[in-house]
Amino acid sequence: MSSPLHEEIKQLKEEKNAIILAHNYQPKEIQEIADFLGDSLELCIKASEIDDKDLVVFCGVDFMAETAYILNPDKKIVIPDLEAECPMAHMLPEEELIKAKKEHPDAGVILYVNSIAESKQHADTLCTSANAVKVTESLPHEKILFGPDNNLGKHVQKRVDKEIIPVPKGGHCYVHKLFHVEDVELKRKEHPNAIIICHPECNDDVQEACDETLSTGGMLKFIAESDAEEFVIGTEVDMITRLNSEIPGKKLYPLLEGAICETMKLHTLEKVRDALKNEAPEVVVPEDVASKSLKAVQHMLDASK
Ligand code: 13P
Ligand code: SF4
Secondary structure (H helix, E strand, O other), X not given: OOOHHHHHHHHHHHHHOEEEEEEOOOOHHHHHHOOEEEOHHHHHHHHOOOOOOOEEEEEOOHHHHHHHHHHOOOOEEEOOOOOOOOHHHHHOOHHHHHHHHHHOOOOEXXXXXXXXXHHHOOOOEEEOOOOHHHHHHHOOOOEEEEEOOHHHHHHHHOOOOOEEEEOOOOOOOOOHHHOOHHHXXXXXXXXXXXXXXXXXXXXXXXXXXXXEEOOHHHHHHHHHHOOOOEEEEEOOOHHHHHXXXXXXXXXXXXXXOOOOOXXXXXXXXXXXXXXXXXXXXXXXXXXXXXXXXXXXXHHHHHHOO
């Protein structure tokens, strides 16, 4: 894996004292040049530990880069393609959350990290799919307003002794909604020895039909530690790219080949090179929003320890 473009990226990275962070759903070419690859939680933790870098190139979607900014307001955070947005994160506008809080004044507020910064500032804490249950248990409240992903909310509801109130109604990830129980049944027939794993953003009945429900980081750990040889992966298809490079020798099949998060694929090597060279497009969160959201981000990081 070396070309003039790879060399240029390497040189620019050194020159600018930059780090490239990338989510597990990034295409292979980006995974290969990333300094750090991870799930949403691992990326948040990494973003809280980059004191020695001046520039962060975030190959993921908007809310991830925003969270990196909230944790590092003095650094330059750039995203190779500004159009890389997570539609789910935009399903809960600030006003709707404020309204829900007025309707449930006694409820604690937990937002999935997949939410916009303007809404994050009204949350008591955040969570990712890797720590949602732990974070929910860490709040003293009996009632929890939880959003925007209704499926992750249901996943948590089954595992905690609290009342989970979804906000907004119908918040979802279009990629994980593509999976159906029939897909799980088909894969069981095709690969009878495989362990079938899906993500908590999948519908409840799909989660029930699978053997395990795990975050993308959880999938990696589970497969690395398992003696089994075959796995069906029910999440975005490039998770298999990560798994294959990290844990060679396992047989991995996608639950659905068409499970593609389109905006995650907008980043390319050329755009990474340009982002490094131009230190743009920059991701900036208004100062007051960033400082108010930091409380919730920090609470999540502390609760995950
Ligand atoms: P994790 O990487 O936290 O499992 O989340 C997946 C996802 O859809 C991020 O948008
Ligand atoms: Fe958002 Fe779904 Fe893409 Fe994750 S996979 S970034 S939740 S649209």
